[in-house]
Amino acid sequence: MSFAKLSVSVFAVAAVSAGVASAQSRDTISIAGSSTVLPYANIVAEAFGAETDFPTPVVEGGGSSTGRRLLCEGVGEGTIDIANSSSLMRDSERETCAANGVTPIEVRFGYDGIVFASDINGPSFAFTPADWYMALAAELPVEGEMVANPNTSWADVNADLPDQPINAFIPGTNHGTREVFEENVILAGCEESGAMAAILEINGGDEDAAEESCLALRTDGASVDIEGDYTQTLANLDSTPTGMGVFGLSFYENNTDRLQVATMSGITPSTETIASGEYPVSRPLQFYVKQEHIGVIPGLQEYVEFFLSDEIAGPGGPLAEYGLVPDPELAATQELVSGL
Amino acid sequence: MTDMTAGGPAAPKSSLFVQSDNVRRRRQRGAALRYLGMAAITLVLFFLGVLLFSIFSRGLPALFQYQAEIELYYDPAILNADGGAVTAEEVNDVSLRSGFEQGLFTVSLRNTIEDAGIDIEGTVAGVWIDRAVGALDAAGLSGGAEAIAATGAPGDAAQVFGQTGNALRTARTVLADEAATTEDAVAAITAAAEALDAAGFARAADTVGVVADIATEEGLPEAAEALAESNYEQALFDAATALRQPAQFDDGELSAIIYAANRRDVRDRVAANLDLVGETDRVGVPIAISMTRYLSGELTGESQAQMPPGFNESHLALVDRMVEAGIIERNFRWSFFTNVYSQSGEVAGIGPALMGSAYMMLVVLVFSLIFGVAASIYLEEFAPKNRFTDFIEINIANLAAVPSIVFGILGAAILFGLTSLGFGNSIRGTALLGGIVLSLMTLPTIVIATRAALKAVPPSIRDAALGVGASKVQTAFHHTLPLAAPGILTGTIIGIAQALGETAPLLLIGLSVSTGADILSSPFTGGLLEQAQSMPTVVYLFAQNEDAPVREGLAQSAIIVMLLLLFALNILAITLRRRFERRW
Numbered sequence: 001m002s003f004a005k006l007s008v009s010v011f012a013v014a015a016v017s018a019g020v021a022s023a024q025s026r027d028t029i030s031i032a033g034s035s036t037v038l039p040y041a042n043i044v045a046e047a048f049g050a051e052t053d054f055p056t057p058v059v060e061g062g063g064s065s066t067g068r069r070l071l072c073e074g075v076g077e078g079t080i081d082i083a084n085s086s087s088l089m090r091d092s093e094r095e096t097c098a099a100n101g102v103t104p105i106e107v108r109f110g111y112d113g114i115v116f117a118s119d120i121n122g123p124s125f126a127f128t129p130a131d132w133y134m135a136l137a138a139e140l141p142v143e144g145e146m147v148a149n150p151n152t153s154w155a156d157v158n159a160d161l162p163d164q165p166i167n168a169f170i171p172g173t174n175h176g177t178r179e180v181f182e183e184n185v186i187l188a189g190c191e192e193s194g195a196m197a198a199i200l201e202i203n204g205g206d207e208d209a210a211e212e213s214c215l216a217l218r219t220d221g222a223s224v225d226i227e228g229d230y231t232q233t234l235a236n237l238d239s240t241p242t243g244m245g246v247f248g249l250s251f252y253e254n255n256t257d258r259l260q261v262a263t264m265s266g267i268t269p270s271t272e273t274i275a276s277g278e279y280p281v282s283r284p285l286q287f288y289v290k291q292e293h294i295g296v297i298p299g300l301q302e303y304v305e306f307f308l309s310d311e312i313a314g315p316g317g318p319l320a321e322y323g324l325v326p327d328p329e330l331a332a333t334q335e336l337v338s339g340l
Numbered sequence: 341m342t343d344m345t346a347g348g349p350a351a352p353k354s355s356l357f358v359q360s361d362n363v364r365r366r367r368q369r370g371a372a373l374r375y376l377g378m379a380a381i382t383l384v385l386f387f388l389g390v391l392l393f394s395i396f397s398r399g400l401p402a403l404f405q406y407q408a409e410i411e412l413y414y415d416p417a418i419l420n421a422d423g424g425a426v427t428a429e430e431v432n433d434v435s436l437r438s439g440f441e442q443g444l445f446t447v448s449l450r451n452t453i454e455d456a457g458i459d460i461e462g463t464v465a466g467v468w469i470d471r472a473v474g475a476l477d478a479a480g481l482s483g484g485a486e487a488i489a490a491t492g493a494p495g496d497a498a499q500v501f502g503q504t505g506n507a508l509r510t511a512r513t514v515l516a517d518e519a520a521t522t523e524d525a526v527a528a529i530t531a532a533a534e535a536l537d538a539a540g541f542a543r544a545a546d547t548v549g550v551v552a553d554i555a556t557e558e559g560l561p562e563a564a565e566a567l568a569e570s571n572y573e574q575a576l577f578d579a580a581t582a583l584r585q586p587a588q589f590d591d592g593e594l595s596a597i598i599y600a601a602n603r604r605d606v607r608d609r610v611a612a613n614l615d616l617v618g619e620t621d622r623v624g625v626p627i628a629i630s631m632t633r634y635l636s637g638e639l640t641g642e643s644q645a646q647m648p649p650g651f652n653e654s655h656l657a658l659v660d661r662m663v664e665a666g667i668i669e670r671n672f673r674w675s676f677f678t679n680v681y682s683q684s685g686e687v688a689g690i691g692p693a694l695m696g697s698a699y700m701m702l703v704v705l706v707f708s709l710i711f712g713v714a715a716s717i718y719l720e721e722f723a724p725k726n727r728f729t730d731f732i733e734i735n736i737a738n739l740a741a742v743p744s745i746v747f748g749i750l751g752a753a754i755l756f757g758l759t760s761l762g763f764g765n766s767i768r769g770t771a772l773l774g775g776i777v778l779s780l781m782t783l784p785t786i787v788i789a790t791r792a793a794l795k796a797v798p799p800s801i802r803d804a805a806l807g808v809g810a811s812k813v814q815t816a817f818h819h820t821l822p823l824a825a826p827g828i829l830t831g832t833i834i835g836i837a838q839a840l841g842e843t844a845p846l847l848l849i850g851l852s853v854s855t856g857a858d859i860l861s862s863p864f865t866g867g868l869l870e871q872a873q874s875m876p877t878v879v880y881l882f883a884q885n886e887d888a889p890v891r892e893g894l895a896q897s898a899i900i901v902m903l904l905l906l907f908a909l910n911i912l913a914i915t916l917r918r919r920f921e922r923r924w
Binding site: 028029035038039042043045046047049050051055056057058059060061078120121229230231250251253254255256257258260316318 | 649650853884888
């Protein structure tokens with residue numbers, strides 16, 4: 001019977017401790033969202049916890065759209081304070097936010113370069129957006145009609161590229177990276193290669209349909225959507241050494257022993273070439289702060305200012321060291337958040 | 341018995357000493373089954389072996405950490421940049437962001453290395469000079485070392501080589517230019533030869549000088565070919581690039597070797613004891629995690645594919661010297677068990693995760709044991725046998741087969757319900773909620789095990805108890821339950837072991853946080869209602885880290901800890917069963 005007594009007493013202790021704690025209100029900042037922003041948010045949160053007297057903020061992943069959805073759920077301690085996001089908020093989400101009484105403030109803190117990298121032991125690549133379009137489009141315009149993409153090797157696409165089968169591992173549609181990839185690589189390539197004009201000629205000038213046709217990617221296995229994060233893309237490259245993966249700059253920089261990076265339009269990606277805009281494929285990284293929680297959740301205002309300070313998000317700071325491309329207009333953003 | 345039936349009436353005329361076809365076939369089938377069984381077990385053992393090998397071979401080394409033992413100098417110049425006496429307020433005012441720790445640790449690291457008799461600049465320069473000389477030698481430019489020594493600093497040599505390379509390039513462009521006259525070409529070639537001679541490559545200067553003769557005698561295309569045969573230009577540029585590197589090796593490059601961020605403890609120590617200012621203290625600082633792959637021999641540093649990300653040859657040379665001088669040591673990583681998860685693999689740990697998992701197991705034990713045993717006793721001892729109880733029974737069996745992610749969604753739904761009721765804000769991501777959700781998952785397992793244990797108690801015990809006048813409740817609690825206890829315990833422990841490794845439901849109810857789970861700070865006050873982490877979710881975080889040593893080392897270390905816990909729980913279950921099991 002001592003067994004039952006023990007269980008009961010343990011239960012009682014648990015109940016008491018639960019009662020004590022539930023009296024407290026939330027004093028930690030709650031953050032969720034993008035897995036690309038997650039490492040940066042972790043670095044800042046850890047430093048914030050160490051630097052200030054506020055408790056370390058609680059950071060959770062989950063993805064950009066999940067983070068924004070949680071942010072827009074409403075106002076109150078049960079909802080998160082900050083949503084990390086690698087893509088911009090959509091109008092529909094803003095409407096949801098407004099309907100729930102949430103005012104999200106967009107804070108851009110830097111840029112993320114998107115790089116194309118392959119196995120370090122393979123040949124090196126020099127791409128243009130047109131190469132990617134020609135390699136991945138579902139249908140290409142040939143002599144006045146759309147035909148299924150016949151290219152199987154990178155050399156088919158561009159004779160200057162190595163003769164290696166097209167095996168692209170691209171971010172899945174759930175990724176913020178996907179949008180940038182479509183916008184700055186596929187669509188740009190579609191226009192650059194002259195395919196856009198050809199498609200417009202075929203369909204009689206319907207621009208929306210032409211854009212849609214540009215963005216339709218092949219589904220015959222040459223291009224694989226990766227729904228997970230970059231570690232999964234890397235694992236895929238390990239098993240398919242002839243593959244070509246899409247990564248974030250910071251991920252590449254932390255795995256230079258496995259990956260070699262391809263140039264895009266002759267520019268090698270680096271924090272410098274991305275900050276100067278020479279390298280064409282990058283995207284802003286931002287977080288959305290819930291205005292209603294500022295002044296309510298202790299430390300929220302301080303966290304935002306800490307995140308954007310020159311010593312953290314500026315050049316030479318820990319975020320830049322990790323691979324963030326510092327925002328040249330950081331000062332303006334600092335101004336924006338100082339008076340929240 | 342089977343032998344008799346097979347050998348008897350089926351083949352009456354056969355001899356006992358000669359095997360009939362029937363018997364042979366039967367034996368063959370038996371043997372085949374045995375071999376198949378053995379093969380199956382071998383295969384399972386093989387996969388288990390591969391799994392354990394891959395986990396232990398990566399996880400065990402990661403449990404050791406390379407540390408630099410440095411003389412931390414509490415530099416007054418950094419603690420108080422304005423000069424004058426250092427006060428506690430000033431120390432508290434120095435911002436982490438202003439690079440205070442970085443400065444303090446970098447200065448101390450530099451001092452420690454230099455005190456050990458290692459010339460930092462010299463070591464770094466040596467690496468690149470070797471590289472430059474190698475590049476020159478490969479192109480036939482002998483005497484590179486002397487040439488570099490003659491110019492003084494490597495940076496100066498880089499400039500000279502760069503100019504020489506430029507002179508050669510000019511000569512090449514002139515030779516390739518169809519409009520150029522022979523005089524232009526000869527002038528450019530002579531200039532290049534003179535530059536080579538001035539840089540200290542007399543022999544190469546002669547070789548290039550001959551090109552001038554070819555230009556006058558045979559024509560420019562032949563001269564261009566002759567010049568192209570020597571690979572001097574590229575070698576000179578390569579050497580110049582290498583020789584420019586030593587100047588790039590600044591404090592930032594030096595401190596990249598160690599991890600010294602977020603060291604508020606240092607500042608707090610100084611603020612608490614101002615006598616430390618100007619003193620030194622011996623402290624161990626973790627070596628940057630990607631560098632540990634070089635130290636452990638995983639990467640050799642010989643090519644880009646073997647270079648730890650973020651470092652180059654100069655770092656490796658310096659680290660080699662530090663190892664020789666005994667500054668870098670390999671220690672067991674105790675901090676792994678107490679530290680909180682961090683983005684930086686150098687200081688990441690599983691402390692709160694272990695604590696969180698322990699809390700959750702406690703909640704699971706309490707909830708599922710109480711409810712599980714109560715339900716089982718009712719169903720087994722008191723409930724009437726009718727369609728309704730049959731229905732419940734079937735459902736409990738079904739519940740045991742429900743995938744765990746479904747319980748996570750259920751937990752999220754409960755959470756949502758609680759939030760709309762007004763409380764539930766503080767329960768998201770806590771060990772209490774995690775425990776409750778895991779309890780729901782464990783409950784069917786425990787109910788099934790408990791009912792089996794109660795069924796195994798012979799009816800004679802119950803009959804005897806009832807016979808001497810005990811009530812039904814007395815029979816159940818005084819006789820049946822104690823006798824079934826070992827079986828119940830075993831079932832419970834196995835259920836808990838299962839719950840310990842469960843990840844999917846926890847991801848949905850906010851337990852997969854990467855920071856802020858500081859459950860260790862107050863383990864006994866309100867720990868159940870604080871933001872928690874759990875072992876499986878931390879393994880998940882580790883496995884997603886961008887740094888290979890975290891992804892492929894620490895993740896496995898955490899798995900080892902989890903496996904050991906599971907192993908311990910299973911051993912406990914077996915021991916309890918052996919010790920208390922009763923046979924009737």
